[in-house]
Amino acid sequence: MNLMFNIVSWMQFHNSNRLLIIIDFLLQCLEVHIIDKSTYIVEALAVFLSSLLHDVIKLGLNPISIIRSLQKTLNFLMHSSSSNLIVLLISSSLIDCPVNYLTDLLILCEMLLKSADINELSLRCLQISLFNWMVFKSDLLEMKYIKRMIIRIEKITEQINNGTKKDNLTFNCLVKKLKSNQYNLHIAFELYTLCNYLNADVFIFWLARFSSNMNEVLSKNLFIFLCGMILFKSLNENAINELLQLLIHLVKKHNCYSTLLLTAVLYKLSCTKNPEMHFILLKTFPHLIICKENVPFIFHTLESLRSSTIPVRTFIMKLHFDIWNLDPKYYINLQNLLTEKIHKISLDEDLEVNVVKSKILREICIKRPELYGGELVSFLSEVLNKYRHKNGSLPSSLALEGISALCKAGIVDIFSTLKELFPKFRSDTRDRVLISFCNLVSTVPDYFEESERCVSLSQEVTTLLWEFATQSGDKNVRRSAYEGLSNFKIEDISDTMPERYKICTNDVLPAFGLVNCECWINILKSSPEDTLDAIGTMLFRLIEIEIIEFRPRIYQVPEGGREPDTYNYLSVYSPLRAITNYVKLNVQKMKLNAAYLQCLRVLSLEYKKPLPPLDWCFLQELVHYKQAKFFCICIASHQVRSSGSARRFMENIVVALTTNEHECLDVFQNLRFLCDSIQPAILRPFIKNALTYSLKLYDEDEHFFNTINTCLKSTLSRHDIHEANRATISDVLVYVIKNADQKSPSFESILKTTAELSKNYVSKFNLDRTSIWKFLLFVKVRIAKALYSKENHFSWLNEIFNVEDYTQGYIGIFIMTYNIMNKLLYAYREQIVILQEVVKVIKKYKNDPSVRVWILELLGQTQALIVDNGSTEKRLNFLCSTIVISFIFLTDQDILILNPLEIIKDSNMALTLFPSSVYGAVKTNLWQEYVPQLLEWLYNMSNCKFIMFSYQTTFYQTLSALRHEKAFGRKLYWLKYMDRKMDIIS
Structure with a gap:
């Protein structure tokens, strides 16, 4: 069995001929073990074949043999969690499956639904894939299978939500080991495990961990899963809203998936009666217009709501505006709504509609006046003429703002415009309208030219503004008038x-x-x-x-005068x-x-x-x-x-406030000016006493501390302050931080200020193992520099890793943690502390070129230690841990674990994520050029006798996971890699 899977683990699937050979081999093995009723192996083979299904379809090969063989395995999967993995894997294959093979694949899915225990995640992902085929119908496809399966999925999920159907979390151990070799299988496995711990309470916190620059390979594999989560009935409006925001961000990167999201949104829209949920779902439409296949569905849905209530109709207008804002070619749809006359509505409803129209007109004038400005003038004039009454102040003011934007763009002439508007608004009493009118006329100096008409207009405008400023009864109008005057x-x-x-x-x-x-x-x-x-x-x-x-x-004062x-x-x-x-x-x-x-x-x-x-x-x-x-x-x-x-x-003020710290904020807000001239001997005690006092007062007055800390940071960041005073502030900051309480929330805030310290002052936080707090301070100051400095982020991490040895001298305490198998997880608490802090830097700068350079330097350091005959074996293991953790957080694999801190504390968990992490890294352009170097390093480390055996095995598995890379076969190096006598599946 091990031999069979080891052979499979080295086969390359990106070539169609090789893929056919390995599939034929696996199908023969499957037939043998079905006859032998070897449930353990049949289950693993079924899952592995399912993971290959997408590759088969992608390469244009016939998947029927795999599908029919999987149908034979159903009796072995009835009460196994592996059936969930198969459904998850098939869900992604369904989307790209040619229609002539689709019926067979759908029959397999239907058989799985009938015979196996499937959880809600797998069902919803399958449902999303089925929706895709309901949108793009084909004469070769019988829709009865899809409709029947969707109905069955709804029934099963209802049973799950009612608690009458429970999930089974037990896994075939062989499946767990196989996942390191197949990226899509690994993702399916981890998602399935994760989803069983995701409830409505923790879901939003989990979503918040997704970064805006998420790993491209991982985000593609997560998309169907996240779309499936939209259909979960257990998630509230806030959770769905956060989820949709994330999916919209991913759609911008992967346009091809926008139809999947749209179908999920439309189905959710049809299944819920919650108005708030409708509002959240409809807001996604403008972002999905980027795919032309979505356009008819979106406009058809919006058109069907057009005859609804006035609030809904105005909301539809806003959506059409958002669509136009993203793509101007849909202006005709927006124009039809803006010119539409709505009959049989009340005065209040008419006002509501025209307020929305006026706001949209204003935004069009601001954003693209050159395209539509000319034709909008008549609309704006109509609004101004129609709403002369008191209740029409809002649409009128919005129309005036639109006219102001057109004047700035040069679409309409400011002189002729004001000539028409002066008689109408000189005597207007509506405050909101007068404010907008003041803003309009205050732009006159922008068009000033040496001409008689300009001088005349300027006099007329300033006279009018003085009238508003001195005679209006509304303070906001007076303020706007004076603001307008200040432009002249x-x-x-x-x-x-x-x-x-x-x-x-x-x-x-x-x-x-x-x-x-x-x-x-x-x-x-x-x-x-x-x-x-x-x-x-x-x-x-x-x-x-x-x-x-x-x-x-004028600035000259006589000497001595x-x-x-x-x-x-x-x-x-x-x-x-x-x-x-x-x-x-x-x-x-x-x-x-x-x-x-x-x-x-x-x-x-x-x-x-x-x-x-x-x-x-x-x-x-x-x-x-x-x-x-x-x-x-x-x-x-x-x-x-x-x-x-x-x-x-x-100087007198500073001296007086040195012993009166609670009144020092006014001075601190001007500290950057004082540092240019006040002597350091005067500033030092003032700054020291004030900062110390603010830390003591933090629990009672957080604002006091934040103000002082912010002023110190902004002062140090300036290049024009006197160097003597920069040194004074730096000295005080070092002293205060060394004596600060590291458990206090204020400590993290003041650490950010250390980013402005020079290297000489950072070096004053030296390594001292006589106290855990001094050790933590040594690490955290350098991490703060790495996080918040403007450059050389990872050079500060080198200061931490260049310390001779982290495995000795830690206040005499040797901390070990063991798992159930009594294997060592992490030897020393120092290492865990360091890794927790390093992860913060990696997450923040994962797309910065310096992170790759830094990791490559770590690879070089491990090689150097091996050459040194492993004289620092414990340090070598620590560097391996750092590399493993770095790749995991660099490629966002930590998203697959509910608590990312567990990855750092549990080496077994980290090692299971490492092969897919490296795979996810090399699939991006950023790491492609370093693949040969990574392969060599993985091979050398898998042969290294100085590191733990679990690391050797993981590095060898990772080497196997990269077998599809071109560099793997260069100069027959693959012979050397495969010659290593180690089982990938052990």
Whole structure:
């Protein structure tokens, strides 16, 4: 028996002649063992032949001999879990099976359903394959078999869900061993095992482990299984929604499977009465339009819902829009819905329909104005004319946003458009509409040209915006108006400013359209509080333009001279002069009113250039007020590099807060500015005390710690801070992390900050086996660097693996774990800790070229140790464990196990996944060039006497799993590989 399966394990199936030979050999063996009633072997042969069925069909060979031989084995499979594997394997073969062989295959499936115990997973996968043939009917195929089987599947699944039918998890041991040699058999086996532990509670958590860049070979093999899960009645709406999102992502990679997903969705749609489930299922349609075979089914389904209720009809419109968004050639379908007149509906329903239409029109104008913009103008005008009443504010505002997008794209002329719209909306009282209108007219400066009509329009627009800003009763309209004004030049805004703001204490005549700077203070003082932020933002933009135009000489202060007390040396029309002088001259005269605080806020914002020289000592008097404290610190921090008074002010603040840690957040948020000028001797105790305090306070105030940690990380990531202060922060961070509680949730957060440390500071976390915590710290810091640094991810892992030996000196504790067979799983806890952390890096960067280089370096290290006569045998076994685990997580094979941590802890589980993991890797383009190197390494390691026998066997099985690769037969190397005296099936 072993000889038979060992021969089969080395046969290459990608060649049709060789495949026919091996099938003929297996069928003869099957006949002999059926006569001998060797259930154990017949069962294994039946499963193996089923795994070959897909190869037979793919190569265009006749599968009838296999199908009929499998029919003879049914009596041996009645109470065996292997029947489930056969159904799973046949399900994938059914999809590609030529129609002239399909009837025989369907008869086999029907016989399996009648005679064997099949679980819900296998049944649903079979059902998905059957749906495919119901969609693509053929005159050569009798549909009665398919319909009868679907009905029978529903009956059996109902019995399973009612608990009257139980699954049998016992497996033929020979089948378990054979799966290492056949990738599709391995996937079917692991999926079947996994599904028996997947319930509704853990299903969503399991789905969350699927990555966006999943291994291509594995994702193809999982697709039918995941489609089958859609039909599970035990899964709720959330689970189905997450599952569909995953399948849609996979369909984008594998378009050929989109029809399978569509048929599953349509069947689920017909079987459920849950409106929420209908909504979730219908949302998949736009993503499935990528396959032309799906188009008639999708549009037919949507058309059948078109005459439904208004909410459903509007939802169908949204789906048609999503379809158009993915493929513009289906615009005609969307256009028909947009132009359709719906009769006999209420005013509310009519409004609902037109709101959806207006939103779609707006999105079309934004996304593809050049294609459809011209014809949409009439639709938008119709909406504006129809909905002049109060309830029509939403469609009107959406239409205005669409017109704004067309103006930006140059489809319609902004000047003629506003000429038509001004009379309609100048006196409009609808707040939402006025906001959209403000946004439209605020784009006028984008089209500015030196012409009389442009100047005239600009004056008309700014006059209107000032009216909205000062006379509207809605705060949002006022804010939008001020935001619109901020897009214009200061000359345009000043020229049309209301006269009541132009009354000033000193008589400064307007020049070039500009007004006395005190006018801006008048606006702040006379405006409602809820509008001040918008005014402040407008002033910020005006000041930023002003500062950019300053010449370098304005920043020059005479050597040894004092900084100016005021900004009187700036232009009398300068908003910066007005705001700063107002703040400074009124420090002691008045309380901190809203306008005063807004002036502080404007000064505290970060400008592209520093503010001109000024004596900032007056901030000392304001910083004691709670409302003004943050603004004062921001103002001084931004000027600390260019102003001596600002620097002295911040030094005093930092010193004062060194022993008052709970008030330090304002300073920390400006730390990147302070590091340019404040001395390290002042910053060090401040940062150290604050960070230590935040860690102690973590359970009570997580936000406090997160703010400090984020500020430290962003400061270290900057290249323009002073190196002395970078060293100071790094020293403090090293000290705090070494003394931090590794069990605290805050520890993982602060570890991310170590990604910004230089190599010199990372080396301070040296290996120390006198304590498990010091050892963990050594590993975790380097893992954090690998995870969060921008480059050289795996070079940090080398620092961990280059330690001379992980098998000695671990605080005198020798930890072994044994399984039932008393075989050693993993010798040392250190190794498990390392592998758990390494896996995180591999999962994150599995498509990065550096991961392949790193694994190849590990292969080279094992070879070097063998040459060294295995002097470090335990280290060699550890490196083998690392390579095994790396390949498993690199190719996403961990998805097949409910708890991925078990793969690291249980070497037997890891070794069973390794052959298929390597197979999945080499089937991608990323690993193809390394196949010869992998084959040589597997052969050498299977002959290595210094590693555990279980590793030798697994590496030899993996060598056999790669027998179909071209490199396997090069220069007759296969003779050397097969000459190894070891049973693959043992």
